[in-house]
Amino acid sequence: MTILNKQLPVNKADFPSLNNQLMLSSCSQSAPPQAVFDGLQAYQETLINQGMNWTAWMEKVESAKRKFAELINADLEEIAVLSTVSDAISSVINTLPFDSDDEVVVTELDFPCVGQVLQSLNLRENVPVTFIPETDHTIDSKSFEKYITPKTKLICVPHVSYYNGALQDLASISRIAKENGSLLFVDAYQSAGAVPIDVKEMGVDILVTGIQKYLMGIPGITFLYMKKELSSQLTPAVTGWFGQSNPFAFDVKGVDYADKTRRFNTGTPSIVNAYAAEQALDYILEVGISEIETYLKGLSSHALTYAKAKGFTVMSPQDVEKKAPTTAIYVENANEVEEKMRAKGIIVSARKDVIRVAPHIYNTEDDITLAIDTLAEVVNEQS
Ligand SMILES: Cc1ncc(COP(=O)(O)O)c(C=O)c1O
Incomplete structure (x- = not known):
């Protein structure tokens, strides 16, 4: 376009x-x-005129992932595609291995689903969850310094608050996280499409976003970024045939996880959403x-x-x-x-x-x- x-x-x-x-x-x-409506129409046309076309559909999903990877400066293999941000967070949180003295830290500015997923972890596995309090609906870097400790296995932070648009300085939070040996998880649903994101430069380990908000798309598709050095070591707790090296091998007894973050894919991706997402991402990338x-x-x-x-x-x-x-x-x-x-x-x-x-x-x-x-x-x- x-x-x-x-x-x-x-x-x-x-x-x-x-x-x-x-x-x-x-x-x-x-x-x-x-262009997004054109994308939706193009999917409809594959159904009407071609009956089904798995090759074209899978190419569209890959193309949407490639554009998302470009938007956040990640590699294609570091992206998985899921349906909602809540699903992606649940998959990540339930997969990470926690030791008995590990803790997780989240902010009061996070979207409720982040706190809810972490509390379900606490209920099932007794992992302590600490909420960093907000002051006047923002959190400054001193609070991150105070609450992230060597026990922190994971710090979850919204790049931008859903409530009031408060923007966090990810690079400085990443520095604090790294000094304490913690992973940095970013919910970028309110920033992607409006604010530049460079996961490498900002030192982000895991990032999720859908496309309905500033990415100008529709609900139903979510991108999960996880840096390859981390995802390669993990066995996803939420999985499916699209998380395998070759989904089309149809080997019911075999488990052969796909490389890197692709292993976090689950079932058939939402193809109609991929048609919309590819166009929306293209539009944003083209404007700059x-x-x-x-x-x-x-x-x-x-x-x-x-x-x-x-x-x-x-x-x-x-x-x-x-x-x-x-x-x-x-x-x-x-x-x-x-x-x-x-x-x-x-x-x-x-x-x-x-x-x-x-x-x-x-x-x-x-x-x-x-x-x-x-x-x-x-x-x-x-x-
Ligand atoms: C920052 C943020 N995270 C997560 C969500 C929830 O996303 P989902 O409904 O895809 O789980 C929202 C929705 O408004 C949001 O603004």
């Missing part, structure tokens, strides 16, 4: 979901580009992640300034360098406010006590101004 004009913002006409509404919900669901980051920082800064000027309390970090594009604005009855905004044609996303304004490269400062003005109207109507 070639985007003829890479000028940001990109043209809204290339995003069918923007015909009828203003979308500022990339922390939950972005507007997919037309550092161009996207720079553009979105401008919108992020405008959202911070304008929300405060309208008298709102902003629950995101106030420094644009310490946050991703999502800006969290405190409101009462956030779910109700989200529905009222939807009725006015503006899609934003509620979590707990905030409305998240989460722009992408099809949005402009004017979109954010309009959304925050409308939010003020809705809140005033309520009081």
Whole structure:
């Protein structure tokens, strides 16, 4: 695919979901580009016109993985494909061997599924779980220094918080983890597509993300990165025929795990999702992640300034360098406010006590101004 004009913002006409509404919900669901709908259509055509085509389907899955590997600077063999982030985390956590004095550390900013998977480990295997507390919805590097100890086998951290877009400095957390002999696990679901990720440079051991949020795709597919030096030593607890060297050997008695992280594949991948993911990743790679980051920082800064000027309390970090594009604005009855905004044609996303304004490269400062003005109207109507 070639985007003829890479000028940001990109043209809204290339995003069918923007015909009828203003979308500022990339922390939950972005507007997919037309290319994603073309990908879905292409899968449908293989069913209608070819009946089945395993070769083409598997090539599509490989191609999506290759593009994801490029996005995060990993090798293709270091990527597995699963369905949800929760599945990927469960697979990793249940596979890692824990000794009797090992501990795991997670943050209060993590998405609930991370804490829930770790607590299931604790219930079954008594591995102690420590939560690093947040202060004002962020965690600074001193807290990581305090809570990561030589007993820490694994530290789990969200690259970007789902609640307010708080951005973590992965390189510095990795340094603390390495000094203590801990593995670093990153949930990148809120950063992938908006913020550059280089797993090698940042020293990340394991990373997971789906594509529904800033990667402009749809739910149903998740990429798991695990560095090859680690995955090669592990026997996956969650496995299946696609985790074998040759899934098509059909050897019911044989177990021959695939090389490196491929062994974390399970059953037939979600092929329709791979068609969507390949197009979404292609789109992001073609625009360029550092161009996207720079553009979105401008919108992020405008959202911070304008929300405060309208008298709102902003629950995101106030420094644009310490946050991703999502800006969290405190409101009462956030779910109700989200529905009222939807009725006015503006899609934003509620979590707990905030409305998240989460722009992408099809949005402009004017979109954010309009959304925050409308939010003020809705809140005033309520009081
Ligand atoms: C940061 C983060 N991690 C994990 C999840 C959950 O992903 P899944 O539903 O694929 O398990 C979400 C979903 O919103 C999220 O924002």
